[in-house]
Amino acid sequence: MPKAYVFTRNGGPEVEALVEQDVPVPGPGELLVAVRAAGVNPVDWKLRTGYIRPGSEPQPFPTVFGSEAAGVVEGLGPGVEGFTVGDEVFGNPVTGGYAEYTLLPVAVTAHKPAGLSFADAAVLPVAAATAYDGVRQLGPAPGSTLLITGAGGGVGVFAVQLARHAGVHVIAAASAAKKDFVESLGAVHVESGPGLADRVRAAAPDGVDAIFDLVGGDTLRSVAPLLADPAKLISAGGKPLAVELGGAAVARARTAAVLDEVANLVVTGVLRTHVTATFPLSGAGEALRSVENGHARGKTVLEVDA
Template identity: 80%
Template sequence: MPKAYVFTRYGGPETEAFVEQDVPVPGPGELLVAVRAAGVNPVDWKLRAGYVRPGSEPQPFPAVFGSEAAGVVEAVGPDVSGFAVGDEVFGNPVTGGYAEYTLLPAAVTAHKPAGLSFTDAAALPVAAATAYDGIRQLGLAPGSTLLITGAGGGVGTAAAQLARHDGVRVVGVASPAKKDFVESLGAVHVASGPGFAERVRAVAPDGVDAVFDLVGGDTLRTAATLLDDPATLISVGDKQLVVALGGAAVRRARDAAVLQALARLTEDGVLRTRVDRVYPLASAGEALRAVEQGHARGKTVIDVVA
């Protein structure tokens, strides 16, 4: 039977396990996909830890990890058009991506271009799509200065590249160990930690025009003080706090059009997925630890067929 990596209850890594499961059956609007690669994101361990969205349904257990997947269509559910068995696709699974088979909703699934690897495609649906939505939401003019907190992670990596493509100057806050990586994105690196606001002012004496926060908490509070207008403050790190500070949470489009746009940008060389590490499915726990402990630079991906 196909394998999947799951968590059996809310808690820490001790709740994680491999299980065998039946091949899921696609319902209306769904695709059955044989997974080739799955992206790893902070939301994966946060869900396991019990950080659920207000008003969300209780999590059924065991729950398969993973909200990004790329693979090959094995079956098409009712009321689906535009997809056929054998199509190579990527999107946001409804039954988890750390698995040999999963279900993808057709409305949030895109065809994978032939020139895009499964590994790179699996790195796009969450982090890169969040970055794309945030940069479009800000709508900064060329020559503007954007501050990104948490610039060394998956969302920050994509946001920096997309902003630079729009002609925006980027200042990226990240750990000192990620200095070279952040600068390779075309951003000005500022070391994170106490006093980072003063370091930002030193490299951007004319101020910053917007903040894209990926950290939340005190980092978000401090970054907000660098803005004259809180309307240009957005966050995925702390959605409640950013609103209290006068800014807004990143508004997610969650549709196939965004994924198709990202695929084109990746094919054109505008956006590099910056995959840091690729792990086999058998090492899914190790991949998740790398992201949970903040050691990953850019994206971490699981190669399900390795």
């Protein structure tokens, strides 16, 4: 039987397990996909702890980890058009991506370009698409200054690149260990942690025009007062707090069109995926720990054998 990496109840790493499960059956508008790669994201371990996405219902246990995946179409649900068995695709799974088989809804599934690897495609549906939606939402003008918190992580890496491509001056808040990495993307590094706001003021004496927050909590509270216009604050890391502070959550489009666009940006060289660590499905726990502990730089991917 095919394998999947799941959590059996809410809790810490102790509730995770690699299990065997039946091949899922695609419903209307769904694709059965043999997974070749799955992205690892902070939301994965947050869901394990009991976090529920706004507007979502709790999933029954065991729950398969994973919010983005790439693979090969093995079956079509009723009413599916535009896809055939054998197509290489990527998107947001409805039955979890840390698995040998998953279901992808066609509404948020795109064809994988031939010039894009499965590993690179698997990091686009959450990380790159969130960055794309957020930068588009802010619409920073060329020459303006954008502060990105959590800039060394999966979403941050794409956000820095997109903003720099638009001619924006980027202040990247990240750990000291990620200084060289974010500077290689064209950003000005400031070390995260206590005193961050003062370091941002020193790096941007003329102020910042917008903030793209990927951390939330005390970090978000500390930097929000740097803005003259609170409406220029968006967050994917502390959405309710951002609203409380006068900003907004990142407005996710969640469409196949956005996936097509970010894939094209990678193929044409505008974006680099910066997949810096890969693990087999059997190493999913180790991969999650690297992301959960905040040590991951760029994107972490699980690769599933064909």
